[in-house]
Every structure is written in C-alpha cells, then in structure tokens.
Amino acid sequence: MRYFMTGNHAVATAVRQCRPQVVAAYPITPQTPIYEKLSDWEAEGKLGGKMMRVESEHSAMAACLSASLTGVRTFTATSSQGLALMHEMLHFASGCRTAVVMAAVNRTLAAPWAFWSDQTDTLSQRDTGWMQIYCEDNQESADSIIQAFKVAEEVHLPIMVVLEANFISHFMEPVDIPTQEEVDAFLPAVALPRRFDLDNPGYVSPTVTQRQYEGYRQLSQEAMQHALEVIRRVDHEFGECFGRSYGLVEMTGAPDADLVLVTTATITSTARAALAELEQEGIKVALCKLRIFRPFPVAAVRAALEGFSRVAVVERNISLGREGIFCSEIKAALVNSPSPPKVQGYLAGIGGTNVDPELIKRVVHLALEAGEFGDGPLWMRGEP
Amino acid sequence: MADRTCPPCLDPETIIPISRNTTAVFKTGSWTAVRPRFVEKTSPCRAACPAGNDIVGAARAATRGDFDAALAVFLEESPLPGVCGRVCYHPCQTACNLIGLDGAVNVRALERAAADHGQAAPRLLSEAGCDKPVAVVGSGPAGLTCAYHLARLGHPVTLMEAAERAGGLMTDGIPGFRLPLAAVEKDLQRIWSLPVNLHTQRFVDEKSLAVLADEHAAVFLSLGADAHLPLNVPGEDLNGVVSGLAFLRSSTLRAKARDAKVVVIGGGNTALDAARTALRCGARRVQVLYRRTQQQMPAFEDEIAEAGAEGVTIEMLVAPVAFVGSAGRLEAVRLIDMRLEAPEADGRLRPVPVNEAPRELTCDLAIIAAGQAPRAEPFLHGLRWEKGRIWVDGWGRTSQPGWFAGGDLTPARASVVDAIAAGKRAAAGIHLSLTGNQTDDALQAVTLGPGPAFSIAAWVECPPGWQPNQVARPDPNTLLFTPPKHPQQLPEEDPAVRVQSSVEVAKGLDPSQASAEADRCLCCGTCVGCDRCLTFCPEGVVCPPDQAGGDYTVRDEYCKGCSICASVCVRGVMEPGGEP
Numbered sequence A: 001m002r003y004f005m006t007g008n009h010a011v012a013t014a015v016r017q018c019r020p021q022v023v024a025a026y027p028i029t030p031q032t033p034i035y036e037k038l039s040d041w042e043a044e045g046k047l048g049g050k051m052m053r054v055e056s057e058h059s060a061m062a063a064c065l066s067a068s069l070t071g072v073r074t075f076t077a078t079s080s081q082g083l084a085l086m087h088e089m090l091h092f093a094s095g096c097r098t099a100v101v102m103a104a105v106n107r108t109l110a111a112p113w114a115f116w117s118d119q120t121d122t123l124s125q126r127d128t129g130w131m132q133i134y135c136e137d138n139q140e141s142a143d144s145i146i147q148a149f150k151v152a153e154e155v156h157l158p159i160m161v162v163l164e165a166n167f168i169s170h171f172m173e174p175v176d177i178p179t180q181e182e183v184d185a186f187l188p189a190v191a192l193p194r195r196f197d198l199d200n201p202g203y204v205s206p207t208v209t210q211r212q213y214e215g216y217r218q219l220s221q222e223a224m225q226h227a228l229e230v231i232r233r234v235d236h237e238f239g240e241c242f243g244r245s246y247g248l249v250e251m252t253g254a255p256d257a258d259l260v261l262v263t264t265a266t267i268t269s270t271a272r273a274a275l276a277e278l279e280q281e282g283i284k285v286a287l288c289k290l291r292i293f294r295p296f297p298v299a300a301v302r303a304a305l306e307g308f309s310r311v312a313v314v315e316r317n318i319s320l321g322r323e324g325i326f327c328s329e330i331k332a333a334l335v336n337s338p339s340p341p342k343v344q345g346y347l348a349g350i351g352g353t354n355v356d357p358e359l360i361k362r363v364v365h366l367a368l369e370a371g372e373f374g375d376g377p378l379w380m381r382g383e384p
Numbered sequence B: 001m002a003d004r005t006c007p008p009c010l011d012p013e014t015i016i017p018i019s020r021n022t023t024a025v026f027k028t029g030s031w032t033a034v035r036p037r038f039v040e041k042t043s044p045c046r047a048a049c050p051a052g053n054d055i056v057g058a059a060r061a062a063t064r065g066d067f068d069a070a071l072a073v074f075l076e077e078s079p080l081p082g083v084c085g086r087v088c089y090h091p092c093q094t095a096c097n098l099i100g101l102d103g104a105v106n107v108r109a110l111e112r113a114a115a116d117h118g119q120a121a122p123r124l125l126s127e128a129g130c131d132k133p134v135a136v137v138g139s140g141p142a143g144l145t146c147a148y149h150l151a152r153l154g155h156p157v158t159l160m161e162a163a164e165r166a167g168g169l170m171t172d173g174i175p176g177f178r179l180p181l182a183a184v185e186k187d188l189q190r191i192w193s194l195p196v197n198l199h200t201q202r203f204v205d206e207k208s209l210a211v212l213a214d215e216h217a218a219v220f221l222s223l224g225a226d227a228h229l230p231l232n233v234p235g236e237d238l239n240g241v242v243s244g245l246a247f248l249r250s251s252t253l254r255a256k257a258r259d260a261k262v263v264v265i266g267g268g269n270t271a272l273d274a275a276r277t278a279l280r281c282g283a284r285r286v287q288v289l290y291r292r293t294q295q296q297m298p299a300f301e302d303e304i305a306e307a308g309a310e311g312v313t314i315e316m317l318v319a320p321v322a323f324v325g326s327a328g329r330l331e332a333v334r335l336i337d338m339r340l341e342a343p344e345a346d347g348r349l350r351p352v353p354v355n356e357a358p359r360e361l362t363c364d365l366a367i368i369a370a371g372q373a374p375r376a377e378p379f380l381h382g383l384r385w386e387k388g389r390i391w392v393d394g395w396g397r398t399s400q401p402g403w404f405a406g407g408d409l410t411p412a413r414a415s416v417v418d419a420i421a422a423g424k425r426a427a428a429g430i431h432l433s434l435t436g437n438q439t440d441d442a443l444q445a446v447t448l449g450p451g452p453a454f455s456i457a458a459w460v461e462c463p464p465g466w467q468p469n470q471v472a473r474p475d476p477n478t479l480l481f482t483p484p485k486h487p488q489q490l491p492e493e494d495p496a497v498r499v500q501s502s503v504e505v506a507k508g509l510d511p512s513q514a515s516a517e518a519d520r521c522l523c524c525g526t527c528v529g530c531d532r533c534l535t536f537c538p539e540g541v542v543c544p545p546d547q548a549g550g551d552y553t554v555r556d557e558y559c560k561g562c563s564i565c566a567s568v569c570v571r572g573v574m575e576p577g578g579e580p
Helices: A005-018 A032-043 A058-070 A080-095 A138-155 A179-185 A212-242 A265-280 A298-305 A327-333 A357-369 B045-046 B053-064 B067-077 B081-087 B107-117 B141-152 B181-191 B207-213 B244-249 B251-255 B269-280 B301-310 B417-433 B440-444 B457-460 B476-480 B510-519 B532-536
Strands: A003-005 A021-023 A050-053 A074-078 A100-104 A131-134 A159-164 A172-176 A249-252 A259-263 A285-290 A291-295 A309-314 A344-347 A378-380 B135-137 B159-161 B195-201 B218-221 B241-243 B259-267 B285-289 B313-315 B317-325 B329-343 B349-353 B359-362 B365-368 B403-405 B467-471
Touching: A003 A298, A005 A032, A005 A138, A005 A159, A005 A172, A005 A179, A005 A249, A021 A032, A021 A265, A021 B241, A032 A050, A032 B269, A050 A058, A058 A080, A058 B251, A058 B349, A074 A080, A080 A212, A080 A249, A100 A138, A138 A159, A138 A172, A138 A212, A159 A265, A159 A298, A179 A212, A179 B195, A212 A291, A249 A298, A259 A265, A259 A298, A259 A327, A259 A357, A259 B349, A265 A285, A265 A309, A265 A357, A285 A298, A298 A327, A309 A327, A344 A357, A357 A378, A378 B045, B045 B053, B045 B510, B053 B107, B053 B510, B067 B107, B067 B457, B067 B510, B081 B181, B081 B417, B107 B181, B107 B510, B135 B141, B135 B207, B141 B159, B141 B181, B141 B195, B141 B218, B141 B417, B159 B207, B207 B218, B218 B417, B241 B244, B244 B269, B244 B365, B259 B269, B259 B349, B269 B285, B269 B301, B269 B365, B285 B317, B301 B313, B329 B365, B403 B417, B417 B457
Parallel strands: A021 A050, A021 A074, A074 A100, A100 A159, A131 A159, A259 A285, A259 A309, A309 A344, A344 A378, B135 B159, B135 B218, B159 B195, B218 B403, B241 B365, B259 B285, B259 B365, B285 B313
Antiparallel strands: A003 A172, A131 A291, A249 A285, B317 B329, B329 B349, B329 B359
16 A cells, blocks of 8 residues: 655654564664654554663664574664764674664764765765665665565674665655565564573673684675575565565666666666656666665676776765765776776765756766766765 | 575574683683682681681571571580570670671570570581590589580590589579570580580599599699689678679578668679679669779670669779778778779779778678689699689690690680680690690681681581681672661560569570571671672683582683672672782
C-alpha cells in the first residue's frame, strides 16, 4: 500500500516491520524523527523490541553491538556528529562481527555548524568495516533497511543504510509499504550466534597476537567480498517479493554515449531528469548510479564503465586535500582496466546546496567540452 | 541459509574475537611490580585475645545457628567459654575492625551464647600425646586451663584444690550476679571428661608437695593471690573493717552490710564486686573510695557502669588515713584528698595527698579491697620471687627445673582470661619440656599476631596456608563501603530489680540474636568465599578455589598487580603482595 511520508518515517516503518529486539539511539538532527517514531511505537506497544535510553551515540553503539552479540536483532540511527562520536565503537561492532543495522542520515560535520545534506560524515566511516548502501529516495531507503537486516545477519557484518538530510529524511514522497506478513516472509527470524553465555563466561575483544589480529582482518575482508554476492542475491530476492530491486550499481543510457555520469543518492534522481532533457537535445549521456559503497563493487563498476571514454563523477562530499571520495574509488576500480576511461570529479551540493537539473547539465557540457580531464575536482557551486 | 555452505569468513566460531578464559596471549604479568597473594591471617580480635580464641571461626558457626560448632571452636583454645563469655574484659572488642564503623562485634556475648546454647566436648590433641603425669596445684582459671590442655595433649593430670570445690575466684570471688555458679559448673563439667583427677580440700604443704613432685614429671603452681593487702593505717583492726575477698566469701561478713553505711576502699573489680554485693545485702548507702580517678581504675568499664546504675557512688581522689570508732566498733573513715602527679615507674599517675586537714565520713562497714598478694607459703621459698610474685619466663617456667607457675601467683594481669593465657602457655611449656621434641620455633609459628597469645590447636595440627603471625587489616575505605549491620542490644536486668536479688545482671543473647550479632563479624583474615576479589579483578585473572576448597589464586602471567582484589577484600585476605 502506498503512503505519502517522509524518508525518516519510511525508514522507521521498515525498521518496525523487521521486528528489531533492541533499538539504542540518541537524538540528533536530522535523524531524530526516526528515533521519535520508534519511541512512539514502543510507548504504544507496537514496536515489539526494547528501546534503550543511552547517554551518547558512543554508548548507543556499544549497547547495540553488545546486544547483537547476545543474538538479537539490533538497530540504531544517527547523523553527523553522532556518527563521528560513534566512530570508535563502529570498529568494535565490525571487529566483533555483529549484525547491527544503522540508518545514517547524512549531515554536514562541524565546524562550522550546519544541518544540511553532505555525505562526508558517512564516507569518513569508510574504513570502519561497515557495509554502506547509499539510497536515492524514500522508497529505496525503506527497502534497503529490510534488505540490510537480511544481509548483515547472513555475513555477520554491520551495515549502514545512508539517506540524505532533508532531501530524503524530511521530504515526503509516496512510499510503497509492504504488509507485515510480506516482510516476515522475506526476512527470516533472527538466527545470530549467542556469544554471551552465563555458564561459559567470555571476554569479548580480548588482546590478541599480531598474527591473530591479521587473521581476523583477513576473515573480515573475505566476508566483505563474500557480502557483495549476498547483497546482490538479497536484492534479487527482494525484487521477486516486492517488485523492486536496485542492484549494486544501476546503469542506464546508451552504450555508445559520449559520457557516463556517475552519481549516488539523491543527485541521481536529479540527473535522471537532466539527462532526459539533454537526450531531447540530442546529447547522449549514460548514467551510472553507485548504490553499494562498501564492499565496493569493483567488477560491477568496471563492467558498467569500461568501453566509455569519459566518466564524470558528481558528488556531495570531499576528502579535503584530494577530491570527492566516490571519484577516487571509481578511478581505483578502473585503473587495471585494459583501456580505462578518463575520469573527472565534480563537487556539487557540498554543504547541502541545491543540485538542480541545470547544474547537472553544466557538468555534462563541461565534461564533453573539456580538452583533457584534470586530476583534481571541479567545484560546481550551487544555489542555496 | 541452512542449505548453503558456510565459508570460513562467516563461521561464528572463528570470526568473533572472544576468549573464554583470559586475555590469553597478552601476558601483562610482566608489567607488575607486585604480586597479589591470598594469605589467610589472624583477625585483630584473636590477636588481642589472651586466650587466643578463634573468634572468626566461632562467629561463622554462630551465624549459621550452629552453637555446638561455635562452642567447639572456643574449646579448642580455652576451657572456660561460659566464664569468659561473662566476665572477660574483652580486649578482642577493642581491636575489632568495625570500631569507628557500626561498632565492634560483641564477642563476649557470642562466647556466652556458644556456651549457653551449645553442647560440645573437648577435643583430644591425640597426636601430641606423651603420657607424662603432671600435678597442678590450685584450680583457678590458670590451673584449670593448664590441666585442660595438658590432658588434651595426653598427659594425665592430678589437680589439687584447697577449697571444697574447684574454680578458685570464679566460684568464691566473683559474685553470682556477674558469674552464676551454674555457668562455671557447666564449664568445669567438660574438663572433668578429660583425664584430670581432681582432689578438693587438699592443702598442700612442703611435704605433700615433695611427694607430688616425686610422683609427677612436672608441677604447675597456680595458688592464686588471696592474701589481703592491708592499708597499714590506724584502726584497720576495728570491728567493721573487713577485706574485700573475705567479705565476698563469707556470708557472716556479708550480713554486716544490712542497713549499714558502707565504704569500699579500692578501684578494682573486687572493690566493685564488694560494693555491689553490699547493696544486695541491704546496705543503706555504698560509697567506693578511690585514690585516683575513674580513668585509672583497674575495674572493667562495664562493671563501673553497672555499679553506677545500681546506686553505688564512686568518690575519686580520696584516700583513707585512719579508721575511727569507739568501743572497738567502726564509726567513720578519715579521708584526705589526693591529686595526681607525674607517672611512677609503672606508668600510672601517682596520687599524692593534698595538704589539707583530713575529713571524716561516717560508716558502719569498711571493705578494704586495695589488692591481694600471693600467700608467702614456706614451700615457695625455694623459688625466685620478683616484686612479691613468683618469677616465670614466657613459658611459665620458674627458676627450678620441672616447676612451673601461672595466674595471680605470677606477675600476670589479674583477670580470668590472663590466667587462662598463663595456664595455656605453661601447658605448652610443660609439654615442650616433657617431650623434648618440640622447640620454641614451632610455637612461634602459631603465635597470633605479635603475641604472646598462640593457638594450641594450630600448634598440633599446622593448618596449611594460614599465617598466624600476620594480623588482617582490610582497606579502611572498603570497610567504609561495607553496609552496616547494627549491633544487637545486650539486655540487662533492671537495676532497681537486680539489687534486690542475686539474679545475673547481664542477660545473654537468644540464639537468633546471637546469630545476627555473629553475622556482623567481617571474618577478618578468613576467606569466606565471597568472590569479591574475583568479581572486581579487571583482568579476570583471579581464579576461584577448586572443588576441594583451597585458595583463590592469581594467574601471575596476566596479573598487572593493580591489587584491586586486595583493596576490595573485606577480610584482608587478598593482599597486594611484594616483588614478583
């Protein structure tokens, strides 16, 4: 059934339908409505699981990962500063191979203080061992939550479902909400190992030798690589159940286009509109939506982009001192290709500025008209 | 999922870092400068107890409500728990680690409860037996204790007593309202179950003593000190001037107190016992006259308080210079005021007369209880004397080989428990001299704290691990955070009622009260298996005792030496330890 709702509300609904047993979170804009909605439902007796009041996001993650180790389904949500504060515990959550699911609502990181969409907060957590899904709209955010539980609990790695401040979190869109029975049919009951045993006490995260540490890291890396196939399969199963699937990357447009635009998240929707207009003008530009960032779908990206001569990456984040983070990753994925395309990064929407179709068209024209691509990013300053 | 093969990278048993024992590979023990250790020690109360009673052991049994076991624990070190449970000046309670918190455990009341509510027989220390007959002369607490332990060690004892019944001052010196005869008798009955052959109404003289010495391998002299020390002032021979001990012993003399104005000279327990007895005999007024102040009175504090509650008045800083009367009959005591000057050689403040004219205090009966001395029996002349008492060494040996002595005959403090201590040490001394295969070192090893009290049970049995010489002192901060358990109130007979009869003043605790009081004991020095060391160890390297019991152990290879285990140990058993 379709409802008109915000992305936060859609996410909260999906979370409830997944029957989490422990939700520990701390309010922070723009994530707070997720937390509030879940709290309302808990108060009304509709949540099923328990909400834990914690004193910080660091504690929230500590609670979630510990709960996950007891074998229960856990969820949290945060943004920006809260995610940064969680950073240490994110490593523990993945290092202990928990299946915590998080809704991470992108928001600018201070300083200076702001509340707008910017992906640098979640991308800063790239190396914490968490899987990351970047969502284009409200529907995909809700659907990805349901997929995330299934993936995380199979590969024993935590996962972030990333949605953008305001453009998803607070904007209302029609969202198809499945019935509880449909979700129950798709998502099996939790079957995580119970690592805490009163009769056989254990010491979680003990000190290990160099070789043991190396071994754990390698196992986690192998699990990440394995997860790509699990994510693909779960997305496929989801499509069979609900009629919607998203892929690791989504490729649209003609294979003989002069340019491929690579986007993530909400910029993708805008790009779809802009490219449709450009097509009317006779300009053929393909679109590659990168959805899964960790594990990085190297093969899928390469399969999508190989054969094109030019790639333009448009993104709402920056690794200061280098360029947009997706752009670096795209370049790295292509470097061993026999004839890699040229790649240019464009910074658009940093700090939550608006990325409208006109800006996308300017990127396309710049990319097509450039004699050579540069190594650094180009700033496409938008309007507020 | 079940039908899918699980790759190693998803196998919960291998991917999740969790240790079921310790930090395993991280041998942090190399960092430490100290090694916490589990060392069971002596409780401060036990170290302070001249008899060396295992107070913690008895308290633990009493907490369970097992007064038979509690009594058996007391009987390991002393034959007279029923007596000490009533009249001991309880130095144990002055040493309790709960002082300054919720107050010392009432150990004396516990000992009395064990004796009153429990049944137990003395245990034979069979392994030490050597079957050498020993004669004990005098059946006061020193003689009885010496006989008791010697008999437990296997030596048959001949016990000679001049009076009609055994017990010495316990039966004819301490009045029944403090120490009922039945309580003494109960303690004595247990002693008679041992090979102790009691002969009453047997005065010993030079000749009979020589026979005793001939027939026995050793002789222990505990004749006490019941010779009256006169004040050496005019009028002491007047009718109406009596000695404290004679007054307590003689019903004829006690009858003189009826309707009388009584003064008692002295500040010891005998003086107060006489004063309180006089009240019970119907005295019109009883005044205790003491030449120093209450702080210097040798009498026990609780007896001073009880006497005060009953109406005995105590006049301080006065001394009699004469008793005056007419027709040979006492009419008044002539007093001078005193003041205290710098201490004498014995450390006590010296009373000196204030230079004023004496005043007179009318009285019908004057009881002089200013101390007693041993009788200068001719048969004791051959032994070395010192300051009016028979000299003995630390093991009760006199100057003559084979002759031992203890109690008030020797310079020990004049109290039941100190007499018990002297008898016990002499028993060990006699056993040592008769067996010749034990050394002082073995006794030193079972000396409780700094001594001189020792454990005769441990001497025979050498329990492993226990360090008797060390006194448990738990971390005071940890004790501050120990939930208080408030002391049981010890019931007492109403003063207005008790002075009308010879009823026992202090009432004992009933079994449930005694268990509650025993439960207050911290069990200093004795592990009770509370697991605090194990629970608080941040490294998880304190290991519990195995099924068979034993000690908590610390895994040295991982212990960083933080000593939290020691600081949280309420009993002071876990200790920071020294260099690894």
